Amino acid sequence: MRDTPAPGMAAEPLVRVSALSKRYATQAGEDIHALEDVSIDLVDGEFVAVLGPSGCGKTTLLKILAGIELHDHGEVLFKGKPFNGAQTGTGVVFQTPVLLPWLTVLQNVVLPIRVLGLSLPQGTARARELLELVGLKGFENKYPVELSGGMQQRAAIVRGLIHDPRILLMDEPFGALDALTRERMNVELQRIWLVNKKTVFFITHSVSEAAFLADRVIVMSPRPGTIVDEVKVPFARPRDIDLTSSADFGRLTTHLRHKLGSHESAHD
Ligand SMILES: Nc1ncnc2c1ncn2[C@@H]1O[C@H](COP(=O)(O)OP(=O)(O)OP(=O)(O)O)[C@@H](O)[C@H]1O
Ligand SMILES: [Mg+2]
Known part of the structure; x- marks a missing residue:
């Protein structure tokens, strides 16, 4: 039996992991x-x-x-x-950026939008904003191989954020x-x-x-x-x-x- 947090303003954790093995x-x-x-x-x-x-x-x-x-x-x-x-x-960013080499930065970043069937025009607009936020404005149409490791990782972070995950x-x-x-x-x-x-x-x-x-x-x-x-x-x-x-x-x-x-x- 586990305590259920009180409703209302009580700080219920977003995620609770208990006694996991x-x-x-x-x-x-x-x-x-x-x-x-x-x-x-x-x-x-x-x-x-x-x-x-x-x-x-x-x-x-x-x-x-x-x-x-x-x-x-x-x-x-x-x-x-x-x-x-x-x-x-959830959005996940792995140790290696795992961008798909045959897709451009923008196409890589909007992949979760396509997979989840969300609005592509909205997703693309958000991708452009986020890419600007991480300093990748102007690199939308480049391929991963044309980016440094740090730039690829920033693109991977944008991909992790693109569908607006809570976590x-x-x-x-x-x-x-x-x-x-x-x-x-x-x-x-x-x-x-x-x-x-x-x-x-x-x-x-x-x-x-x-x-x-x-x-x-x-x-x-x-x-x-x-x-x-x-x-x-x-x-x-x-x-x-x-x-x-x-x-x-x-x-x-x-x-x-x-x-x-x-x-x-x-x-x-
Ligand atoms: N699919 C799997 N099948 C069998 N053993 C696995 C599997 N995945 C992980 N393990 C084993 O479980 C243990 C924990 O692995 P895990 O990858 O979670 O460790 P980690 O803390 O992330 O390590 P690192 O810091 O090196 O990335 C390791 O001993 C690993 O060999
Ligand atoms: Mg590990």
């Missing part, structure tokens, strides 16, 4: 215990970052939230109702970028988020990226992934990249590194 059976007959007893609430408009060692089940959790992987036990509720299957309420799920979206581009993308993403105010679930290996971007950072243990810590990030927004050299920021990242253990300590 997941095992994979591999083709070799192994039993991989990926997630154990994971519970997370995502509040509407909140930016949540997830840190955890490689293989601890972060992508598995994101796929369950996206409706592209099933869980074994526990419950995922969206606005208090069971969450079933892929749905229009944006991002799986290490900047993992493949060089440090400077990554920093710029962090500032850019914060700007986009401040304009759009989506609920963001952001997976990263970078402690400083998590602390810079998030309202709340969740730290996971090695596999089977469980939550070992949850930290509220107190810094005011908009955050400037200089924040990352402040003593308060240093204390927070030291704490997060400590919670992560030795696995990620040398990362950034």
